[in-house]
Amino acid sequence: MRLEKFSECARILDPRNGFAETFQEIEVRVDPLTGSISRINLARGLRPKQEIKGLEAPIPPDCPFCPQNIEKETPRFPEDYVKGGRIKRGRATIFPNLYPLADLHSVCVFTDSHKLDLNRFSKEEFMEGFKASVDFFRMCAGRGAIFHFLGWNHLPNAGASILHPHFQLIASRAGLKGERELFDACERYWRREGRSYWSDLKEESNSERYVGESDSIMWVAPWAPMGTYEVLGFSTKGAKSIMDLDEKGVEDLSEGVAGVLRGLWDLGVRAVNMAVYSFPESKEWFSLNVRIMARPSGSTTDRAFLELYGSEVGLTASPEAYAKILRSRFRE
Numbered sequence: 001m002r003l004e005k006f007s008e009c010a011r012i013l014d015p016r017n018g019f020a021e022t023f024q025e026i027e028v029r030v031d032p033l034t035g036s037i038s039r040i041n042l043a044r045g046l047r048p049k050q051e052i053k054g055l056e057a058p059i060p061p062d063c064p065f066c067p068q069n070i071e072k073e074t075p076r077f078p079e080d081y082v083k084g085g086r087i088k089r090g091r092a093t094i095f096p097n098l099y100p101l102a103d104l105h106s107v108c109v110f111t112d113s114h115k116l117d118l119n120r121f122s123k124e125e126f127m128e129g130f131k132a133s134v135d136f137f138r139m140c141a142g143r144g145a146i147f148h149f150l151g152w153n154h155l156p157n158a159g160a161s162i163l164h165p166h167f168q169l170i171a172s173r174a175g176l177k178g179e180r181e182l183f184d185a186c187e188r189y190w191r192r193e194g195r196s197y198w199s200d201l202k203e204e205s206n207s208e209r210y211v212g213e214s215d216s217i218m219w220v221a222p223w224a225p226m227g228t229y230e231v232l233g234f235s236t237k238g239a240k241s242i243m244d245l246d247e248k249g250v251e252d253l254s255e256g257v258a259g260v261l262r263g264l265w266d267l268g269v270r271a272v273n274m275a276v277y278s279f280p281e282s283k284e285w286f287s288l289n290v291r292i293m294a295r296p297s298g299s300t301t302d303r304a305f306l307e308l309y310g311s312e313v314g315l316t317a318s319p320e321a322y323a324k325i326l327r328s329r330f331r332e
């Protein structure tokens with residue numbers, strides 16, 4: 001049996017140690033049977049955790065992502081990565097993850113607000129966050145990390161340890177396993193059908209699962225959702241990567257995310273996960289796409305044996321039913 005592993009090393013200027021350069025090792029293990037990947041960073045056990053303490057709980061004065069603390073309490077990139085140590089665009093700031101799971105794993109704080117309900121995120125905040133993310137990914141591409149994954153865990157039920165809204169960005173040379181599986185599926189569909197899945201998906205604009213569209217990005221509830229109230233957005237104008245989006249493209253994407261979140265809020269959703277999938281080359285079979293799913297608000301998890309070990313999903317609402325509500329809230 002071949003027990004394969006390799007390591008990645010994140011370079012960080014650590015705020016807990018006078019911004020001295022430190023290294024964190026991430027051990028990446030490959031399952032000998034299935035090829036599934038485990039990323040281990042023992043330092044992550046030390047992460048501070050912010051709990052939700054009721055709706056009216058005061059904002060903790062020591063939140064490292066709040067404007068008064070962000071400069072002194074978040075890490076900086078080494079100067080040869082990013083001049084000045086952090087990437088800034090309007091309200092958005094990007095810095096290295098203090099507890100990384102990959103060598104190029106950063107955090108993007110895109111709002112000054114510590115706590116924002118899903119119906120109150122603005123298009124402008126997302127635009128600044130996405131533009132700053134593109135700056136980070138461009139830096140990474142220059143270092144050979146051409147695969148660019150943007151993820152968002154909003155609130156602890158979605159996996160966030162800090163309540164203050166923030167994206168996480170992972171750039172890599174080979175793509176995460178889930179990215180590679182998506183790319184393979186897209187290429188297979190294209191070979192089998194002779195058309196791109198994403199051009200076929202435009203037909204959903206006439207279905208009960210249609211949610212809305214902001215010029216270059218269309219949003220639908222997928223036929224077979226991967227989670228509760230899942231929504232899928234994709235480029236209808238041929239963008240392959242978040243790096244391909246111009247000013248208007250970033251605005252369309254941001255407007256769509258804000259529109260979907262308003263509808264999810266109406267459905268009672270408080271916590272979400274989001275991922276933006278990009279492909280680094282211009283391939284006919286791929287389009288930039290985004291997935292957003294609701295996560296539970298109570299103490300019961302929505303990831304049980306079926307999801308974790310069966311790789312299938314149990315759901316209680318049809319995509320046609322919730323798309324109707326999301327559609328009505330997509331435009332303000």
Ligand SMILES: [Zn+2]
Pocket residue numbers: 063064065066067113114164
């Ligand atoms: Zn905060």
